[in-house]
Amino acid sequence: MTPLPPRVDVVVVGGGMAGLVAAWEHARAGRTVLVLEAGDDTGGAVARLDLDGLELDAGAESFATATPAVGDLAAELGLADRVVAPLPGGAWLRHGGGSAPLPAGGLLGIPAHPLSREVRRVVGPVGAARAALDRVLPGRVGAAAPTLGGLVRRRMGALVVGRLVEPVAGGVYSTDPDVLELDSAQPLLRPALLEHGSLSAAVRALRGGAGRPGSAVQGLAGGMWTLPRALRRALESAGGLVRTGTAVTGLDPAPDGRWTVTTASGAVTAGRVVLAAPLSVTAALLAPRLPAAVLAAVPPPPQQDVALVTLVVDAPELDAAPRGTGVLVAAHVTAVTAKALTHASAKWPYLAAAAGPGRHVLRLSYGRAGRPAPADTELPDLARRDAAELLGVELPAARVRAAALRRWTSALPRPGVGHAAAVAALRAALPPGIGVTGTGIAGTGLAAVVADARREGVAVPGAGPGP
Ligand SMILES: Cc1cc2nc3c(=O)[nH]c(=O)nc-3n(C[C@H](O)[C@H](O)[C@H](O)COP(=O)(O)OP(=O)(O)OC[C@H]3O[C@@H](n4cnc5c(N)ncnc54)[C@H](O)[C@@H]3O)c2cc1C
Structure with missing residues (x-):
């Protein structure tokens, strides 16, 4: 195996989407960058599966369009003409009473039009009438609720939570909406509620009037796995280095104020280190450098x-x-x-x-x-x-x-209440030269992961003298 370079400007730990994005940003800023990835390939949870002669996605297969984060990245990588909308059939719901189409235009199952026929079909006339109360309740009602379930229950009632929000949020986040921190799952929803005065109006504003439920996401022709491939090519063209099969095992201060990153294949020093591996790995690497309480407040998801x-x-x-x-x-x-x-x-x-x-x-x-x-x-x-x-x-x-x-095991964390504040406290406590990103920090989904890696993966101030 080729030895690691002894010194680079930036080491990125983890070659999933978060690590690749952060590395590309640093490479484009003219820094020498080395990505260390434990697995055999880069891309993490955006992976390819070959089955019955078809090239499929083994993990993520779409991205949310509520923010432009992933679409913009695809365009910058020359993939704009590969971005595709789902076919127009829309998703369905299976609940105790049978199957029904997911009401059009909603967000995380929250209906945009509580009295529509589709909503009545799922929650019944009484449930729909309760949901429509949202329109007349003052905007501040429920606005302080910490969880997604809490907010929707206050404004639209328990039937909307149990029959619409729980299946959608459960599908996306693998968790119960009553423990899912609202601001980590959907940071734009609370401000939109306060701005537009009702939850249904907030959903309509965030969805931009889009039609079927499926159009809240887009994909890439050929599969989402083509995105990290293109990203890695762009990174390497910008001079970035990638080492797969190289798990990082240690992070220690170097005598000159830089950082030494240790792997089984040797060590490398860098002025900046971006930790973009699963949160359990990031926490283990940071444990000797931070007060235990700071790390304990951002717990890795249960395994x-x-x-x-x-x-x-x-x-x-x-x-x-x-x-x-x-x-x-x-x-x-x-x-x-x-x-x-x-x-x-x-x-x-x-x-x-x-x-x-x-x-x-x-x-x-x-x-x-x-x-x-x-x-x-x-x-x-x-x-x-x-x-x-x-x-x-x-x-x-x-x-x-x-x-x-x-x-x-680690690509679908479930941010609980207090996650966003704990991440802010962790970032404030990081030693100079260290940055953290990745889904355990940024929240679930490519839109959150890509946006955070672009912002925070690059915001790391350099430590020690230059290379
Ligand atoms: C089944 C599934 C379906 C999903 N579907 C969607 C979807 O449709 N739309 C959507 O937006 N999101 C989806 N997601 C979520 C999305 O895929 C993730 O949020 C995102 O890919 C996480 O990227 P990441 O780089 O933070 O983490 P990861 O992809 O987990 O990458 C972390 C990388 O760090 C590496 N690593 C671990 N330990 C070390 C170490 N010690 N040293 C070096 N490297 C290490 C790992 O091997 C891995 O490659 C899905 C996730 C899963 C699991």
């Missing part, structure tokens, strides 16, 4: 994992996309174990074309608050049965052409 099963099936009945782009499952549903199903070949036009008629790609995710992901012995066959139940079609084992199971 409850998310399991993602991808199935490629022969099912011509699915050509009609009977449940649109997929189904989000409410926690109280007992007939299925999956928390969400994405009908990927009905969601993404490029995948529909690649799969061809009659062949379908389904992604089922497992692992939510109080219901850990099932064991390997149960998956992926359980996923086949869940898919049949959720999509309302026969799916005997003989119709499964290929299946893959991937477990993720």
